[in-house]
Structure formats: C-alpha cells, structure tokens
Amino acid sequence: NLTSPSVGTLLDVIQILGTTPAEFFADDEPEQVVFKHDDYFEKEDTERHNRIEWLVPNAQKDSMEPVRLTISPGGTSDVYLPHVGEEFGYVLKGSSRIYYGTKTHHAKQGESFYLKSGKKHHIENHGKSDAVVIWVTTPPSF
Numbered sequence: 001n002l003t004s005p006s007v008g009t010l011l012d013v014i015q016i017l018g019t020t021p022a023e024f025f026a027d028d029e030p031e032q033v034v035f036k037h038d039d040y041f042e043k044e045d046t047e048r049h050n051r052i053e054w055l056v057p058n059a060q061k062d063s064m065e066p067v068r069l070t071i072s073p074g075g076t077s078d079v080y081l082p083h084v085g086e087e088f089g090y091v092l093k094g095s096s097r098i099y100y101g102t103k104t105h106h107a108k109q110g111e112s113f114y115l116k117s118g119k120k121h122h123i124e125n126h127g128k129s130d131a132v133v134i135w136v137t138t139p140p141s142f
Contacts, residue, residue, distance in 0.1 A: 040068075049075030052142060055134075065140030069133045071096065071125040078122065080141060085117040087137045094131035097124045117141070 005013070014024045032039075041054040049072040059065040069077060071094075089098070095108035101119035115121060117137070125131040135142075 045078075048078065049073075050077060054142070060140040060142075062140070064136055064138040065142055066134060066136045067142050068092075069123070069135050071123065071131045071133070073125055073128055073130070076122055076124045077135075080117065080121050082119055083117050083141060085137060085139050085141065087113075087115050087117055087121075087135065089113045089123070089133050089135045092132040092134060094125065094129050095127045096131045096133060097126055098122075099124065 011021065014021055017024070035056055039057055041057060043052050045051070051070045053068040053070075055066045055068055056062075071077065089107070090112045091107045091109050093109055095106065098105040098107060098113050098115070098121065100115050100121045105113065107113050123131075123133065123135075
C-alpha cells in the first residue's frame with residue numbers, strides 16, 4: 001500500500017493479461033462457454049421432414065447463430081428470402097443440395113459451403129439417408 005500504478009501502467013498490465021478494462025473490472029457472472037446436449041433447443045418440422053437443434057441457447061441475440069440441421073431423405077430446410085448476412089455450413093453426414101438464387105450446389109460429408117444471404121436459398125436432401133449439417137448464420141435468422 002505504499003504506491004499505486006499509473007493509469008497507463010494499469011492499462012499495460014490489463015493488455016498483457018489478454019483482457020479489456022471492462023472485463024477486468026466487471027463483476028458479472030461468467031458467461032457459459034461450453035454447451036451440452038441438455039442445453040440445446042430442438043424443433044421438429046414434420047411437413048419439411050427436418051429437425052433443427054439450436055446449439056447455443058439464445059444465440060439469436062448474438063452476432064451469429066449455429067444450428068445442427070438434420071434433413072430426412074426427401075426433406076428440405078425452410079426457404080430463406082434474401083437478407084443481409086452471411087452463412088456457413090459443414091456437412092457432417094450424408095449429402096445435400098444447396099439452392100442459392102437460380103443455382104444448385106452439391107455438398108457431401110466433409111464438405112462445406114459459404115454464401116452471402118442476398119439471394120433466396122435453402123437446402124434439400126435427395127439422398128437415401130439423413131443429411132446432417134452444421135449451419136451458422138450471421139446475423140441470426142433461424
């Protein structure tokens with residue numbers, strides 16, 4: 001208690017610690033970082049033959065929204081009209097057709113897709129087994 005650091009020194013220490021002044025002085029509860037299956041919210045769409053699992057609860061309030069989409073054979077995702085944003089998908093299982101504007105693209109297990117959301121788009125499964133896709137949108141749109 002004989003001395004205290006200058007504001008500049010304090011800011012240097014905070015930077016070296018890899019944080020920000022707001023985080024350093026925050027008295028908030030820690031954010032959840034890891035999400036488990038019990039945290040997921042799920043919606044089954046029997047008309048389109050798909051299931052969406054929201055992998056991060058309440059992600060709609062954040063910058064991006066990751067979901068796991070399972071599409072049964074002959075099923076489809078919702079059709080998304082053009083909007084501002086970007087989307088990324090990774091096919092975990094099966095194969096899918098990505099309809100983007102007037103073009104069709106195919107993605108199979110281990111492949112990914114990336115698109116600007118400025119055209120009408122959706123995914124269909126024309127395979128014989130379920131297609132499972134991790135789909136991330138920014139901003140959230142599911």
